[in-house]
Amino acid sequence: MKKLWFIFILIMIVGCKTDTKMNTENGDTNQINEEEKPFVETCTYETLKPLLNKSDDKTYVINFWATWCKPCVEELPAFEKLHKLYAGKNVTVILVSLDFPNQIESRLIPFMIENNLKSKVIAMVDTDHNSWIPKVDESWSGAIPATLIYNKNKRTFYEQSLTYKQLEQEVTNFLETK
Amino acid sequence: MMKTLKVYVLLAAVGLLAAFTSKPTNDGYEVGNYAADFNLKNIDGKMVSLSNFKNAKGFIIIFTCNTCPYSIAYEDRITALDKMYKDKGFPVIAINPNDPKAIKGDDLKDMQQRAKEKGFTFPYLQDLGQKIYPQYGATRTPHVYILSKDKKGNKVAYIGAIDNNFSDAAAVTERYVEDAVNALLDNKLPKVTNTKAIGCTIKKLK
Structure with a gap:
């Protein structure tokens, strides 16, 4: 199949x-x-879960976004910049797309090509949102953009837009608490 | 001595519990709170308040908009809910919480046009000045609040999503709003009172 x-x-x-x-x-x-x-891996919560709970030495920046979400698209360059400047400093940026499952080929991939996205993109196709949103973070209402930053010692969830300055500041805090 | 110690331990435990259960963010209504009335402009130019609906047993308040793909995916289902429950006493009242200056496509004219195109059967109000959605604690579109009228006012009975599959109405297995309203019509409390769904951030000027 x-x-x-x-x-x-x-x-x-x-x-x-x-x-x-x-x-x-x-x-x-x-x-x-x-x-x-670009190749886009699709995931359900079960396959996404390990990525949200790694216990290695890296700091993970997991951004929840979609091509149709204006504030998400506006903050993407900040995440791309973080990926570019911090990939060598043990920071992994993952962009979890919440685009409609039937629009991955027609919207998401063309968007990735057009904007030359370099960070890893995963498409979340589990449409039963209520079953997994609270598992990502209990405080998350479901609005996007939203970002989870974590390493083995620390975990913070941001249900808001982030500028590059904010993002860098937050990630620096995480790198210090490693 | 032993007694005071016990009291201290109890106090500490309560304090600890409070520290863990207190919510740092998201003011707004919780299930069980009474919702304040509002007076907002409908797409027909008339002002609408909850107090206008003398015969209503409650309301299905839905914060939604023209521009969010999730809201659009639910438009027909919102109309169906209104048709199903208006005569039973639970009309849909849609409120567009977006600042039309912050996003193109959500001003009153756009709302009028969309309502006409889609044949909306319910009031579609504009939260001009964005005073109402923060009171409710809405964070996204669509975001549903079911109110149940009692002697004291309009009590929040359910907060959350419409159902459990935004992308395919035919694949829905949990109809949260229907289940909640059916329970209320049966004089029961809804079994599921809080659900979450991905939605568009409510747009405001930066």
Whole structure:
């Protein structure tokens, strides 16, 4: 079944590729497009859970967002910057997309390509929200953007937008308490 | 001596318990609180208050808007709820909490247009000045508050989501709002009184 999906997606990619081929004069650019097409892992709470509870030496910054959420999109550059500057300092940024499950191919992936997202993106497809929101954090009402920052010693949940300055300050606190 | 010690231990335990159970954020109503009335402009230009509904047994108040994909996904289900419960005494009252200056597509004209397109059967009010949603403690759209009328006022009976599947109405297995209103119509308390769902942040000017 999984293989079938893979083939289906492949056909979709090839399909899109032929489309662009028709529109571009330089056929070689299409090759690059396919290689750059980001892979998005989908998850339910059960498969997301281990990522929210790691006990290694890293600090994890888990941002809950969606392409349709304006304040989320506005703060994404801050998370991208954090990923760029702190990936080498034991900080892992993960962007958990809450885009509608049927819009991953049509919206999420094109958005990732367009904005050249470098952080890891996971698509949460568990639509029974009430079953998992309180497990991410008891205080979370469900509004996004929301961000969880944690390491093995400390855990804070932010149901709000964060600027790069705030984010860096918070992460610095976490790195100090390691 | 022993007695005072016991009292101290008890006091400490109560203090500790309070420290752990106190909620640091989110003021607003909890189930069991009485909700204040409001006076907000409807899309037909008239002002609407809860006190206008003399025969209502309660209300399904839904903070929702034009622009949030989750709200849009629920539009037809909100109309269905109104049709199902208005005559039984629990009308839907939709309130748009967004500041129209903070997001394009949520001013009164947009609301009028959307209501017309979708055939809304319920009042669709604008929380102009954004005074009401913070009183309720709404944080997102859609966000439901079911009120049950008694002698003292409108008591909050349920806070949360409409059902457990935003993306596919046919795949819903838990109808939180229906279950809660049905219980109230039966003179019972709803079994599930608080649920959570992903929603759009309520938009305000920075």
